[in-house]
Amino acid sequence: MTAAVAAARRIPVPLVVGVGLVILMACLPLLNISVPGVLPTPTYQPGTLALLSLAMIFAALALSYNMLLGTAGMLSFGHALYFGAGAYGLGIGLENLGVPLWPGVFVALIGGLVIALVTGAVSMRVSGIPFAMVTLAFAQAGSVLVRRNSSVTGGEEGLSLNTAGVPDWLVGVVNTRNLYWATLAVLLVVYLVSVWVDRSRLGHLARATRENELRVRVLGLEPSRARLLVFVIAALCASLVGVAYMLLQSGTVPRSVSADLTITVLVIVVLGGVGYRWGAIVGGVVYTILDQRLTVLAGSDMIESLPSVLRVPLSEPLFILGALFILVVMFLPGGIAGTVDSWMSRRRAGSAHGDAEMSDDAPAGRIEGAEQVLETAGQEARS
Amino acid sequence: MSTLVLVLLTGIGLGALYFLVASGLSLIYGLMHVLNFAHGAFLTLGAFMGFEVARRLDSTSWWAFAVSILVGGLVGAGVAALTELALIRPLYERHIEQVLVTVGLAFAAVALYEGIWGSDPIYIQAPAWMRETTGVLGAQVPNTYWVLMAAATALLISLVVFLRYTRFGTIIRAGVENRAMVTALGIDVRTAFLLVFAIGGSAAGVGGVLAAHYTGYVSAHLGSTLLIFAFIVTVIGGLGSLPGAAIASVMVAVLQQFANYYLGGTGDIIVVVALAGVLLVRPSGLLGRRFA
Amino acid sequence: MSTILEVEGLHASINGQQVVEDVSFTVPATGITAVLGRNGVGKTSTLRAILGLIDRGGEVRLAGERIDGLRTHRIVRKGVGYVPEDREVFxxxxxxxxxxxxxxxxxxxxxxxxxLFPDLVQRRRQMAGTLSGGQQQMVSLARALINDNRLLLVDEPTKGLAPLIVDQVADALEEASATVPILLVEQNLEVVRRLATDAIVISGGRVVHTGRAADILGDEELTHRLLGVGVAPATGGAR
Structure with missing residues (x-):
């Protein structure tokens, strides 16, 4: 990944591609493009815009999760808690406090921040696998709280958005276009935060901690603070995405706080490629569209006509996604982005060196990078 | 008084159920450092297969119940062993990836169960005695709880005997302490991995059949909820510690029942608060060594 | 003279970090061969790499048979006993x-x-964790000596032990060496002088010197240059 970042600095091609993509995405609602089999309607119609918005929601949530898993190497099963805090925070703010949209968003984000600080600080008493279990327990408690207190959260029924305080241009199917743009903006914000975290000293420190916690400690740095900060920033981004989700869907259900959602995001990040920002985005889009397509497929005549041994599994989209996930973990360790990346670098290297030499170089280069980071970070801390 | 006894005894019974799930999780983590998310799926499969078998026999008879327990245990052991061989072993020592495949398996399994058995709970039948209650100090305790306690006690005793007095048990205990050294004595520790998975799976499978009798139904999500409490129990008890898991199971469940009864149904939340408290005071859990 | 172990171009890494660069040597089929070198030059890692306890490459032959592709327990079953650094009893x-x-x-x-270890006889039922360091070292040695091995890999068996126990451990190794060749990592040069017939000196992850143990330890300049110490006094060893 360091190599990818370095490459990006040298040639601004990815920047050009990125800006071009954002402009293209921004223009989609104004264009009439049909992609049969992938998108349900032409791009300017609400059906496709809603699907793409949802894909961007998942992409942004995956980006925030990638900060945890990709940058800081923390496997959390509670990320949905902060997404849910954003969604429910906005809903409850508008409904119970009767505030307008922007103060409502502020309330939701502050709520997410506080929850992240408290749960993050406690969970980080442990690391690795125990950390995963503890974050899961917190998310479960959040999910139980949401289901129980139905007077505030709507319980199992979910909470619908009180649109009284929301500007008209963000309400209803006719304004799907505006919601689409708002979601795109959120995705962009989360992306920029993610880039900033990765390039800042904080991100370097978190990455170095992942590689070798002991050495960071020896240098007199406090790794747990860097990790907590990354955790809170990632959680805050998730809350922001939750807010966007609430607006987009004009409501939310307890599933948005559940471990199921975290696992979905985990699947997306691993599918896209852990540690690759563009992988998280591609993963989010692929997952959303695949999920939608598989659901359509599940109800199709072709599936109906199969013998039950094939029909039952194939008519369950989550089964296919779960199986796909296992296959990716086992046979495609870098996910989509990692595979493309190593394929490209092999091709680039192929002209100059042999393949074997390249694969030897790659890990050594990474460690060298980390060492350098440690050294500079240590000097900064000492001075 | 009688309420107190009832809450206490049902708490212990629920704790027994937690132990059936947590014992396997704890053993697997202790030896292999694998967090097995698919453990709940093993449990659910055990419950469904037990239900299918009992349904084909006379599900109100004792022997159908016994056969369903046996089938649940065998199915749990089989599917767990298969999981170890096909998914865990190829990812040897890559702990994050190992967690991820079990997550994927849990994901896929629940979907598959829904495809086969539908997403609604299926209510099950049991021997008449299990629907009745027994009076203790004025408290009418449902008989299912006694069965749970008996099963968990039997499991605990047989696990302790197995770990203490058999060669494989010694290998497992040694492996929990220092796996590399076990291999350096010429022992293929992977056999122990397979065994631990199978044992944990069979406990989960039996736990599944009993959990179905506890709730009165089987459903595709039976294992998921129990799994989270089992996670909490293993962390509180100290990962890898079997006695820790046993003690924490009962403590957590009793606490949960008391909070549910006396503090207006806040049991689940109290348990998580207890988890946070234990982590703040003793991150390695009640009986755990320090985390590596 | 026949050899029991041939190591050629052995390299090894821990968490992607190279700890053994390029090590080649042979171990004769009789007597004790000492592995010498300053702290952290890769002596322990070399033993662990031979056993496959860490990621390694290169060629390792036990009595002419390649063992560098085998998993640890298979190597041990071929007749390699291991007494690890820090004893590692359960x-x-x-x-x-x-x-x-x-x-x-x-x-x-x-x-x-x-x-060899009468102390252990009446302590059979005691938890190994409650034994003294010396007794734990005896358990660790006993675990290797209880089988008929073709080679023993013994890593710093006298580390941190009282002089009396050091002698006892050295006695045990001397007696064992009558029937099985031993590759011994040892910092206590007195012990090396007493036991070793041959010696290998490792520095910077490579073998820099091989020869008769007596010749190396007899050459004060060489000892100082390669091991960073003068010839050791009676106790205290190389530290």
């Missing part, structure tokens, strides 16, 4: 269980072990 198991676990043959050499 503290929550009894002494007897520690020994039982190590037994690989139908007729374990109980009498030999009991004769």
């Amino acid at each position: 503290g929550s198991l009894t002494v007897e269980e520690n020994l039982q676990l190590a037994v690989r043959q139908r007729q374990p050499r109980r009498e030999l072990v009991d004769a």
Whole structure:
């Protein structure tokens, strides 16, 4: 990944591609493009815009999760808690406090921040696998709280958005276009935060901690603070995405706080490629569209006509996604982005060196990078 | 008084159920450092297969119940062993990836169960005695709880005997302490991995059949909820510690029942608060060594 | 002279970090061969790499047979006994269980072990974790000596032990070496002088010198240059 970042600095091609993509995405609602089999309607119609918005929601949530898993190497099963805090925070703010949209968003984000600080600080008493279990327990408690207190959260029924305080241009199917743009903006914000975290000293420190916690400690740095900060920033981004989700869907259900959602995001990040920002985005889009397509497929005549041994599994989209996930973990360790990346670098290297030499170089280069980071970070801390 | 006894005894019974799930999780983590998310799926499969078998026999008879327990245990052991061989072993020592495949398996399994058995709970039948209650100090305790306690006690005793007095048990205990050294004595520790998975799976499978009798139904999500409490129990008890898991199971469940009864149904939340408290005071859990 | 172990171009890494660069040497089929070198030059890692306990590459032959592709337990079953640095006894198991676990043959050499370490006989049922450091070292040695091995890899067996126990451990190694060749990592040069016939000096992850142990230790300049110490006084060793 360091190599990818370095490459990006040298040639601004990815920047050009990125800006071009954002402009293209921004223009989609104004264009009439049909992609049969992938998108349900032409791009300017609400059906496709809603699907793409949802894909961007998942992409942004995956980006925030990638900060945890990709940058800081923390496997959390509670990320949905902060997404849910954003969604429910906005809903409850508008409904119970009767505030307008922007103060409502502020309330939701502050709520997410506080929850992240408290749960993050406690969970980080442990690391690795125990950390995963503890974050899961917190998310479960959040999910139980949401289901129980139905007077505030709507319980199992979910909470619908009180649109009284929301500007008209963000309400209803006719304004799907505006919601689409708002979601795109959120995705962009989360992306920029993610880039900033990765390039800042904080991100370097978190990455170095992942590689070798002991050495960071020896240098007199406090790794747990860097990790907590990354955790809170990632959680805050998730809350922001939750807010966007609430607006987009004009409501939310307890599933948005559940471990199921975290696992979905985990699947997306691993599918896209852990540690690759563009992988998280591609993963989010692929997952959303695949999920939608598989659901359509599940109800199709072709599936109906199969013998039950094939029909039952194939008519369950989550089964296919779960199986796909296992296959990716086992046979495609870098996910989509990692595979493309190593394929490209092999091709680039192929002209100059042999393949074997390249694969030897790659890990050594990474460690060298980390060492350098440690050294500079240590000097900064000492001075 | 009688309420107190009832809450206490049902708490212990629920704790027994937690132990059936947590014992396997704890053993697997202790030896292999694998967090097995698919453990709940093993449990659910055990419950469904037990239900299918009992349904084909006379599900109100004792022997159908016994056969369903046996089938649940065998199915749990089989599917767990298969999981170890096909998914865990190829990812040897890559702990994050190992967690991820079990997550994927849990994901896929629940979907598959829904495809086969539908997403609604299926209510099950049991021997008449299990629907009745027994009076203790004025408290009418449902008989299912006694069965749970008996099963968990039997499991605990047989696990302790197995770990203490058999060669494989010694290998497992040694492996929990220092796996590399076990291999350096010429022992293929992977056999122990397979065994631990199978044992944990069979406990989960039996736990599944009993959990179905506890709730009165089987459903595709039976294992998921129990799994989270089992996670909490293993962390509180100290990962890898079997006695820790046993003690924490009962403590957590009793606490949960008391909070549910006396503090207006806040049991689940109290348990998580207890988890946070234990982590703040003793991150390695009640009986755990320090985390590596 | 026949050799039991041939190591050629051995390299190894821990977490992607190279700890053994390029090590080649042979171990004769009799006597004790000492591995010498300053702290952190890769002596322990070399033993662990031979056993496959860390990621390694290169060629390792045991009595002419390649073992560098085998998993650790297979290598051990070919007749390689291992006494690790820091003893690594299973503290929550009894002494007897520690020994039982190590037994690989139908007729374990109980009498030999009991004769070498009489201390352990009456402590069979004691938890190994409650033993003294010296007693733990005896358990660790006994685990290797209870089988008929073709080669022993012994890593710093006298580290941190009282002088009396050092002698006892050295006695045990001397007696064992009558029947099995030993590759010994040892910092205590007195012990090396007493036991070793041959020696290998490692520096910076490579073998920089091989020869008769007496010749190396007899050459003060060489010893100082390669090991960073003057010839050691009676106790205290290389530290």
